[in-house]
Amino acid sequence: MDIPSCPECEKQMERQTRSTELRYEKFTATIELPGWYCACGESLHDGRDMTVSDRALNILKARANDLLEPEYITQIRKRLKLSQRKAGEILGGGPNAFHKYEKGDVLVSKAVSNLLRVLNENPKMLSVILPH
Ligand SMILES: [Zn+2]
Known part of the structure; x- marks a missing residue:
């Protein structure tokens, strides 16, 4: 895969996993979110990266709605x-x-x-x- 340039500052981005806080209503979780990250703070996430946060968010939604996890x-x-x-x-x-x-x-x-x-x-x- 080509290394993307940052859409903000045009530097080369780095493939990393970073701790990211998710929140849904009163529920929070810290996930390790993969993606392309730039020193300027910008990040890019493809569909597979987003699966990690989508699944974690669904767990928070299950908690908020009293559904089985x-x-x-x-x-x-x-x-x-x-x-x-x-x-x-x-x-x-x-x-x-x-x-x-x-x-x-x-x-x-x-x-x-x-x-x-x-x-x-x-x-x-x-x-x-x-x-x-
Ligand atoms: Zn940047």
């Missing part, structure tokens, strides 16, 4: 012995939904989040919604 979704799904595909089929969202929820690319709905909480408390209830 990705790691707990994975834990509960595994506890229920469901594949990601199966979980999306029976709990909603479609075959790829849980892959996206667990990566943090998509926020889980309140309904699915609460259903997972209920099933986590009482995994036997899964039999009620499994296809017979």
Whole structure:
């Protein structure tokens, strides 16, 4: 990849990872954000760099909205012995939904989040919604 020049001062930028503070409502997180950085303070981030901050921001949004965070979704799904595909089929969202929820690319709905909480408390209830 070509080294970009700074859009502000035209110096060569440096590929780095820097601690960046994210905020959503009252929730904050410090992430290590990759990107091209310049001594003048300017930075450039491509789509893959932004995935890091998008996923971290989704975790803050989950906290703010009282939704399960990705790691707990994975834990509960595994506890229920469901594949990601199966979980999306029976709990909603479609075959790829849980892959996206667990990566943090998509926020889980309140309904699915609460259903997972209920099933986590009482995994036997899964039999009620499994296809017979
Ligand atoms: Zn610069």
